[in-house]
Amino acid sequence: MKDKAFLRKQVLEHLRLYSDLGVRWMRAPEPRRKSAPRKPESQRSAAPPVAMADTRPAAAKIAVNASMFDVVPSSDESLDAIRKELGDCRRCKLAPTRTNIVFGAGNPHADLMFVGEAPGADEDEQGLPFVGRAGQLLTKIIESTGMRRDDVYICNILKCRPPGNRNPETDEIASCEQFLFRQIAAVKPKIICALGAFGAQTLLRTTQPIGRLRGQLIDYRGAKLVATFHPAYLLRNPIEKRKVWEDMQIVRNYLLSIQAANSTK
Numbered sequence: 419m420k421d422k423a424f425l426r427k428q429v430l431e432h433l434r435l436y437s438d439l440g441v442r443w444m445r446a447p448e449p450r451r452k453s454a455p456r457k458p459e460s461q462r463s464a465a466p467p468v469a470m471a472d473t474r475p476a477a478a479k480i481a482v483n484a485s486m487f488d489v490v491p492s493s494d495e496s497l498d499a500i501r502k503e504l505g506d507c508r509r510c511k512l513a514p515t516r517t518n519i520v521f522g523a524g525n526p527h528a529d530l531m532f533v534g535e536a537p538g539a540d541e542d543e544q545g546l547p548f549v550g551r552a553g554q555l556l557t558k559i560i561e562s563t564g565m566r567r568d569d570v571y572i573c574n575i576l577k578c579r580p581p582g583n584r585n586p587e588t589d590e591i592a593s594c595e596q597f598l599f600r601q602i603a604a605v606k607p608k609i610i611c612a613l614g615a616f617g618a619q620t621l622l623r624t625t626q627p628i629g630r631l632r633g634q635l636i637d638y639r640g641a642k643l644v645a646t647f648h649p650a651y652l653l654r655n656p657i658e659k660r661k662v663w664e665d666m667q668i669v670r671n672y673l674l675s676i677q678a679a680n681s682t683k
């Protein structure tokens with residue numbers, strides 16, 4: 419058995435994570451009851467669907483035109499093949515000012531995929547997504563779904579840094595997004611988390627503000643999509659961390675519901 423000091427440290431680290439994400443209280447666990455004898459597998463009914471934490475009033479829900487995204491792109495293309503085709507990309511005006519192309523990183527068969535906006539200075543320098551301050555917060559956000567950073571796949575709408583971290587422009591998105599859609603088709607995630615307005619609006623083909631898109635499970639290209647605030651926005655507006663935590667519970671519950679359904683098959 420692990421010693422008390424080790425467990426105490428683990429619990430403290432866990433609580434610190436929730437605190438960083440803006441969680442201010444937790445319900446104490448119910449005292450354990452003596453459980454009824456377990457039914458044999460053959461007599462058990464399928465697990466009930468796990469409740470989704472939708473914190474917004476029903477009237478505020480967005481009717482995203484899901485039919486646009488019903489097509490499940492079937493692809494045998496690997497991420498390596500897509501990266502190879504991207505090459506030393508010169509398709510848009512960002513090429514001359516970038517240092518490195520930031521293609522994406524993580525588990526190529528991830529159930530959960532994060533899509534951000536565009537590389538910043540740290541990412542441009544290292545050629546990896548979300549490695550700066552916003553990236554450190556993203557790691558905590560990922561951990562609040564019960565996953566580790568290595569379990570998920572992370573990429574951006576744009577693969578090159580816009581100078582001075584300005585917003586992506588329409589022509590840049592237009593030349594880059596085919597690579598993102600092919601990455602999604604190659605990874606085949608069960609759920610995509612769009613980080614920030616650009617990620618969410620580009621994927622969902624909408625101009626709705628992120629504050630209205632977040633907080634719901636949306637059908638998307640044969641998978642699900644949850645939009646939430648960008649970690650860089652959270653660094654400036656820490657009060658919104660609570661909402662991101664709630665969005666991550668939607669992601670977590672969806673992944674758990676799939677696991678539960680698979681385990682009863």
Ligand code: URA
Pocket residue numbers: 534535536537538541546547548549552553574650
């Ligand atoms: N912001 C993003 O949207 N993507 C990154 O990779 C880093 C910061």
